[in-house]
Amino acid sequence: MADSPRTITAPDRTWLVALAAALWGTDGILRAPLAGALPAATIVFWEHIVPVLLLIPFVPSAVRAFRRASARDRLALVVIGLGSSALATTLFTAAFALGDPVTPLVLQKLQPLVAIAGAALLLGERLRPAFWMFAVPALVGAWLMAFADPFDVEVRAAGAALLSVGAAVLWGFGTVLGRMVSANLASRDVTVLRFAIGLVGALVVLWVQDAPIAVTAAQLVPLLLLAIVPGLIALVLYYIGLRSTAASRATLAELAFPATATVLGVTVLGTSLSATQWVGLAVVAVSVTALGLSERGRSPVVRAPAELS
Template structure:
């Protein structure tokens, strides 16, 4: 058994909490401009910021296995470009909280992918944290969890699509971290995402021009929940099993709910407050269990290179 003192589940949770701030800037932009345009400019800023990393990252990408190369392309095109576009579009029909908390489905998808691709083994105690977290996230997502409106359902479908792609990115990112540095993954993610978005805009004829009023929001969106969060995330992912990381990412809907209530004027129902408390307890409980228990919930090496031999 490897030493768990280097476990970075807490750092994944910190990065995820920064993602929850995105509604402060993404919401207003989504109401005025096409989602594709918002995400394209966001990626352009991120590519410029990570340009010093990009050239060495491309050089290293050419030397790694085909499996890692494919993983990086999927992460950039799917988990970065398409997922963020779906997520941004969800803000047009949903409230400031629902599109963000519906990433709760990531654990279900990521656990299955991690078992198939990374060979991670889950102990039964994992369900003690995962099941309440998923139930709590559902309660948090809808004011009335038994009555879902058309608008909230549309936003939910868009958010679920984003969640599935982000879950794949969690697993593939850990796999690729066996051969690439976190700075490589960050720069390549944004670069492949930008290429995908530019090609999509050209093929669909989507207008991508933004007004000067959008500049500040784009910059803040790219810097805080974009670059800073991703750097912290990939810094942690190489030493955090994907199954554990994806549950720690539920810090995302927690911070999103706080932003919605404190800054955007959302008023959660009593069941949403219950869900908030349940998810918080599950995330904190998982982190404590992985650090202190003799039997962690996820049986996997701390290092990605030990979990996934290079082909």
């Protein structure tokens, strides 16, 4: 699974990845109220069943594409669907029920670091020692951001942070695998297969947790919006952009997600951040942004086996 990534020849679509990431940032204003009223498994089930129903006309061609794909790509698609889609979203939703609505979203700023590390493992990219100059401050900043008092951590807050980091890791590797399979499969097929395979995983989680499927009429509208806006629409745009966007630029563009989420969390959801949390947010933002910018310079901290831009 260490094949060299394909050379990008299409026009760069960093702006499209950024737009998709900004749509992900609207997730919190829809998920937070639902997380307090519904089990995580129920919410995740609706997040998958709605897109699958909307994409039914494209399912047959996606299945054919899956059958034609290599064993490596099929395995990657299964991991994306079950892990990065169903399980990661379940962890992310459960984090909302344990902590505040900003912490799970802002901790997703660690995802670019995970994605670059995963690219080194799966795509053959080599990390320079300077990589840790960005990674360590980002991890420290994430700890400051996660807790109002970083030296007095409650078990409840720690649980929310742990679930959020787990989701970030799964989504980070999902990004790497998505880039890998996008070299051989159409963006539409990748999107359809992610939701379809993820639906299987969501059904398993629903069964294991014995969670209900039925929701109230008042809950249906935010569930539909959650499934369509930061779900289906965002992923369609993301996979289209990912096909022709270099990893370094995509990583930088994905910062639109936590940036949008934090602004909405403070302004719309009425949450507040302590002084150390603001410091943590700044440290994470600067570290991850600097990491993305360094990849566009003459001496990137990640050396790809093939030129991407």
